[in-house]
Amino acid sequence: MAESKELLHDQYANILRAYLEEQSEQGLYYAQQFSKRVLEEQISPEEVVSLHLEVLEEFFPDLPKGAHESFELLLEVMMGYGLAYREHQSLRDKTKELEAEINVAANMQQTFLPDEIPHVNGLDVGVLSVPASKMSGDYYHFVKDDHDCVGLAIADIIGKGIPAALCMSMIKYTMDSYPEQRLQPGALLENVNRVVEQNIASNMFITMMYGSYDSRTHQFNYAGAGHEPGFYYKAAEDTFEELHAKGIVLGIKRNTDYKEYQLTVEPGDFVVLLSDGVTECRTDDGFIEREAITRLIRTYQHLPAQEIVNHVFYELERAQGFQLRDDFTLIILRRNV
Amino acid sequence: MSIQSSVEVQTEWGIVSARQAGRNLAKEIGFGGVDQARITTAISELARxxxxxxxKGEIVIEAVEETRGTQKKKGIKITAKDRGPGIKNIREVMEDGYTTSGGLGAGLPGVRRLMDDFDVDSVMEEGTTITAIKWLR
Structure with missing residues (x-):
């Protein structure tokens, strides 16, 4: 410490001497480099003032009266900056610490999501889920049973960030606890609702849509709990319909029934599930329209499902200047021709 | 050295007297200009x-000595005592960014950084005692 102080003293003396001899831009450049150096060494401003005075008095032992004293005053004025500087340093360290902690939590959260999309013959699935910040309030889930039946869920915890992320584990564990209901979307939502209602604060809500697809009969059954409606693409008519499911948001009413809907999926038909981060994309012209999303999907419709969701995300991200305001999740499930 | 001075703090004049007493003793002990300014700033914050x-309360300033093996070190100790309302949540007050007097980096965390040793003891409705020591290097 004492050594590096001596070193800084000599460096500063050289820089000042050179500059006093000739006032060149190069001399000022050295001074700028020196200021980086003192910041690296975490030297506070009052010490720099004191260093300057020290060197000055070595160069000019007979400073005019009052010069020395004026630096004492400057030193006192710089104390406040010194305090603010130290606080800044400690807050920066704290931010780093918090960031590391959140990274660990975000990695852990990733383990709640499926590692891979189950492969089912005759079915093409694409999923993309991107959090607005590090932790996500969007949840999705896939399961496949031995008969090639697929269950898929999408949920949006109202709110973002850490509180929302903490809720997610509850949904996952609840769904894992009712494996026998994977093919009964209405009953499954009733169970999840009961757990959520009992376990979360009254100001937190979760919307969810759950669907099951039986690849033997090509039946798609689904139910929803106040979730953003998805889309259903009918290949025969080349149209998009709203995939709407009536049902109250999870966590509000204890005993709630969720109506189950049924669709027969024809070759080329596909189901689109999304979170409100997709429909609530905001551009300079305001919210984008739901039609804009179906238009985008149409543009990339000829591609595999995963590529469609990737492209749609990229286009929407670009429209918002690459800044996500809400967690984004988009799922496409298509019956191959 | 057994120099000790005690200053009543009731007005801003008291703050100035406490600073003066601190600066005088710091100089006497042998602290340099920057450390003198740090010690007086700490006293200022505590007195404020x-x-x-x-x-109402007082600031006591004294010279202290500590012997570790053959090494003797000298320092200055500031004690701020008051019979005020006490600090409800000390941990909160010790956090950066917590401020009621609106100073960047000031307050108790600032004092702790300016000094070497720091201790707070507070009892609700009875008062607070803060001690801080800076050692001469």
């Missing part, structure tokens, strides 16, 4: 806390 929140 008394002035703003406790209305």
């Amino acid at each position: 806390n008394i002035y703003l929140y406790a209305e």
Whole structure:
């Protein structure tokens, strides 16, 4: 410490001497480099003032009266900056610490999501889920049973960030606890609702849509709990319909029934599930329209499902200047021709 | 050395007297200009806390010595005592960014950084005692 102080003293003396001899831009450049150096060494401003005075008095032992004293005053004025500087340093360290902690939590959260999309013959699935910040309030889930039946869920915890992320584990564990209901979307939502209602604060809500697809009969059954409606693409008519499911948001009413809907999926038909981060994309012209999303999907419709969701995300991200305001999740499930 | 001075803090004049007493002793002990300014700033902050929140209290300034093996070190100890309302949540007050007097980096965390040793003891409705020591290097 004492050594590096001596070193800084000599460096500063050289820089000042050179500059006093000739006032060149190069001399000022050295001074700028020196200021980086003192910041690296975490030297506070009052010490720099004191260093300057020290060197000055070595160069000019007979400073005019009052010069020395004026630096004492400057030193006192710089104390406040010194305090603010130290606080800044400690807050920066704290931010780093918090960031590391959140990274660990975000990695852990990733383990709640499926590692891979189950492969089912005759079915093409694409999923993309991107959090607005590090932790996500969007949840999705896939399961496949031995008969090639697929269950898929999408949920949006109202709110973002850490509180929302903490809720997610509850949904996952609840769904894992009712494996026998994977093919009964209405009953499954009733169970999840009961757990959520009992376990979360009254100001937190979760919307969810759950669907099951039986690849033997090509039946798609689904139910929803106040979730953003998805889309259903009918290949025969080349149209998009709203995939709407009536049902109250999870966590509000204890005993709630969720109506189950049924669709027969024809070759080329596909189901689109999304979170409100997709429909609530905001551009300079305001919210984008739901039609804009179906238009985008149409543009990339000829591609595999995963590529469609990737492209749609990229286009929407670009429209918002690459800044996500809400967690984004988009799922496409298509019956191959 | 057994120099000790005690300054009542009731007005801003008291703050100035406490600073003066601290600076004099710091100089006498052998602290350099920058450390003198740090010690007086710490005294200022502690005295202002008394002035703003406790209305009445005192700042005691004394020279201290510690022997570790063959090494003897000298320092200055500041004790701020008041019979104010006490600090409800000390941990909160010790956090950066917590401020009621609106100073960047000031307050108790600032004092702790300016000094070497730091201790707070507070009892609700009875008062607060803060001690801080800076050692001469």
